[in-house]
Amino acid sequence: MEKAYADVPAEEKTRLYREVVQDARFDTYLYGCYECGICVAACPSARFYDFSPRKIAQALAREDVDLVYEQMNDDVWNCSQCFSCLRCPRGNNPGGLITIMREVAVNNGLRTTKEALAGYTRIIYKIMTTGTQVSPDMLQEDAFPDWGPQVKDVADHLAVWRRALPPETMHTTALSWEVEERTMRELYAIWKWTGTLDMIAQLDEGLHDIMEEIMDDALEDSGIA
Amino acid sequence: MATTTTETDRTVPVRGTAVETTKTFRPDPGEAPEEDLREAVLQLEREGEWIVQRVPEPYYEAPTKYGRMKKIPYERTWHHKSCGQCGHIPGYSTSIFWLNRVLGYDYFDPRDQTSCTAWNYYASATSNQAAQAAVAMRNFAAAYETGYFPLIHCGTSFGHYKEVRHELVHDHALRRQVRGIIERLGRPFVMPEEIVHYSEWMYAVRDQLQERVVHDLGPIVSTVHPACHYYKLQSGDAIYDPEIYGGQRTAVVTGVVQALGAQVADYSTWYDCCGFGFRHILVQRDFTRSFATLRKIEVMKEEANPDVVLTHDTGCVTSLDKSQFAAQAHGRNVGVPVMSESQFAALAMGAHPFRVTQLHWHSTDYRPLLAKMGIDAEQAWAEFQEDVKKIEAGTMDYLTWESVL
Numbered sequence: 249m250e251k252a253y254a255d256v257p258a259e260e261k262t263r264l265y266r267e268v269v270q271d272a273r274f275d276t277y278l279y280g281c282y283e284c285g286i287c288v289a290a291c292p293s294a295r296f297y298d299f300s301p302r303k304i305a306q307a308l309a310r311e312d313v314d315l316v317y318e319q320m321n322d323d324v325w326n327c328s329q330c331f332s333c334l335r336c337p338r339g340n341n342p343g344g345l346i347t348i349m350r351e352v353a354v355n356n357g358l359r360t361t362k363e364a365l366a367g368y369t370r371i372i373y374k375i376m377t378t379g380t381q382v383s384p385d386m387l388q389e390d391a392f393p394d395w396g397p398q399v400k401d402v403a404d405h406l407a408v409w410r411r412a413l414p415p416e417t418m419h420t421t422a423l424s425w426e427v428e429e430r431t432m433r434e435l436y437a438i439w440k441w442t443g444t445l446d447m448i449a450q451l452d453e454g455l456h457d458i459m460e461e462i463m464d465d466a467l468e469d470s471g472i473a
Numbered sequence: 474m475a476t477t478t479t480e481t482d483r484t485v486p487v488r489g490t491a492v493e494t495t496k497t498f499r500p501d502p503g504e505a506p507e508e509d510l511r512e513a514v515l516q517l518e519r520e521g522e523w524i525v526q527r528v529p530e531p532y533y534e535a536p537t538k539y540g541r542m543k544k545i546p547y548e549r550t551w552h553h554k555s556c557g558q559c560g561h562i563p564g565y566s567t568s569i570f571w572l573n574r575v576l577g578y579d580y581f582d583p584r585d586q587t588s589c590t591a592w593n594y595y596a597s598a599t600s601n602q603a604a605q606a607a608v609a610m611r612n613f614a615a616a617y618e619t620g621y622f623p624l625i626h627c628g629t630s631f632g633h634y635k636e637v638r639h640e641l642v643h644d645h646a647l648r649r650q651v652r653g654i655i656e657r658l659g660r661p662f663v664m665p666e667e668i669v670h671y672s673e674w675m676y677a678v679r680d681q682l683q684e685r686v687v688h689d690l691g692p693i694v695s696t697v698h699p700a701c702h703y704y705k706l707q708s709g710d711a712i713y714d715p716e717i718y719g720g721q722r723t724a725v726v727t728g729v730v731q732a733l734g735a736q737v738a739d740y741s742t743w744y745d746c747c748g749f750g751f752r753h754i755l756v757q758r759d760f761t762r763s764f765a766t767l768r769k770i771e772v773m774k775e776e777a778n779p780d781v782v783l784t785h786d787t788g789c790v791t792s793l794d795k796s797q798f799a800a801q802a803h804g805r806n807v808g809v810p811v812m813s814e815s816q817f818a819a820l821a822m823g824a825h826p827f828r829v830t831q832l833h834w835h836s837t838d839y840r841p842l843l844a845k846m847g848i849d850a851e852q853a854w855a856e857f858q859e860d861v862k863k864i865e866a867g868t869m870d871y872l873t874w875e876s877v878l
Contacts, residue, residue, distance in 0.1 A: 328753060330702075331701055331702065331705045332705060334705050334708070350597075354599055364752075365599075368755065371755060372593065375593050380559070380588050381588060381590070381593075382561055394758060394762065395795040398833075398836045401833070409834075412857070412860050412864060413872060418563055418566070424588070431585045432587075441654055443603075444601060
């Protein structure tokens with residue numbers, strides 16, 4: 249059987265593998281593997297998908313750059329990031345390894361990553377521009393038809409039900425709570441200074457440009473250098 | 474052993490939280506497999522690396538996984554709100570605030586707060602170590618500047634901030650980078666002495682809550698879902714009590730529910746996650762629905778038949794509650810209301826089910842539970858509708874704290 253992603257040059261796979269293992273977190277996330285399978289037994293995604301946190305740890309430990317590349321494309325987005333795999337008797341953190349592999353996949357704009365996050369960009373926009381991502385106005389029946397009629401009830405009464413909340417900070421609909429302007433500008437500065445906004449350019453150039461404009465406008469007169 | 478009766482009149486034993494063994498597990502802090510990071514945090518303060526914000530007195534001391542004691546502040550708390558709680562389950566946060574007010578504790582509900590932005594980390598990986606740490610330290614600085622101590626509402630924020638603390642302690646270069654960012658923002662570089670979750674505060678005040686219970690919870694059978702990001706991430710300083718589950722599982726939520734007088738029944742898949750999955754709950758919900766119902770709710774129904782599922786994190790309430798509608802449509806064995814222990818405690822103490830615990834934001838039918846607790850849901854809903862009419866008519870701007878205390 250032909251290997252997956254056989255058309256991708258070995259040098260490219262090796263380059264991405266090195267990005268993963270050179271991450272500062274890597275050395276505290278992988279110590280070896282007993283092949284005991286405790287992480288798989290605890291893993292919710294392993295029950296639902298053809299997915300194995302043990303194989304992730306194994307592939308990285310064996311420096312199997314072909315398999316790591318395949319996992320980076322086909323497996324990592326199945327992880328629930330619940331960290332049940334931290335039950336590992338060896339002290340490994342397969343969920344953390346996946347966090348790193350995902351970041352490398354985003355930073356390198358892998359096609360499969362763009363596909364996995366295609367429906368998710370509005371959330372990224374919300375997080376990065378407001379700092380309170382799960383906003384009340386996200387509750388729309390077309391977005392959550394499987395949650396039943398209660399979602400429509402909330403959407404139909406959203407503005408008045410938000411005002412029927414005693415905490416003064418929570419009378420909002422587009423944000424989860426009122427956030428000060430200064431706070432928001434500081435968040436924008438953090439995204440820019442840490443290269444996070446640049447990561448978005450690899451994923452979705454249009455989204456990046458929209459957010460950059462919002463952030464630059466807000467920061468321009470803020471006094472934040 | 475107490476029993477409960479299922480819909481088919483089959484008696485299900487309510488296995489509680491006493492372990493079926495004569496062995497006693499008393500953890501020895503000297504034998505802990507992990508370092509006590511808090512000592513390193515204080516050492517870094519002595520070296521001038523950061524300011525350590527002390528837990529305000531008086532505080533409660535709770536035992537943690539390896540027997541170390543953790544300081545939990547009673548008051549002067551800075552409430553690091555949860556985006557998912559405030560956005561989609563607003564009765565969750567409202568109940569936490571209500572309980573503080575009923576107990577007469579001073580707290581601060583800030584606007585100078587962002588979420589932990591961990592959605593950008595665990596869901597989409599569109600962030601990095603430095604950004605996540607800077608977000609955390611910006612929020613900690615904002616708390617410090619008010620003089621109030623951070624109390625973190627979300628389990629993920631709590632777990633993630635502990636990861637950040639671990640990284641900042643051990644990675645000198647990262648610490649320097651993040652310190653530079655915080656100072657450039659004109660903020661102090663501050664690490665709290667303890668990172669504290671609201672459910673730990675609930676555990677600390679459980680006896681005070683018990684004194685104020687107004688409903689008989691004796692007949693109520695609950696199951697508890699412990700939140701992964703509370704006790705699996707950086708697990709060493711999660712609260713464990715030798716008296717609860719023999720010290721083998723975290724004691725928060727269970728300790729509170731038992732203090733309130735309700736029964737806590739055991740079930741075999743307690744370690745499983747709720748199926749939230751971050752990205753999955755929004756764009757790959759077939760996974761979430763299946764896992765939440767097949768591995769959690771149906772197992773609870775089969776093994777314990779609870780009146781309510783109680784948990785202590787945002788995503789868990791959402792997944793376990795919202796996933797049941799589709800499963801019910803397929804005739805599955807589901808149909809149990811889900812809420813936080815803060816909402817349950819507030820109800821037990823006489824809070825209004827709609828003005829305070831805001832149960833109309835929940836999906837699964839909660840009215841049988843309210844009836845069993847002795848709460849008239851119909852009358853309460855009529856009262857809430859009067860509030861809504863006043864707001865719509867412009868005769869009342871907002872529902873105020875004065876009207877719910």
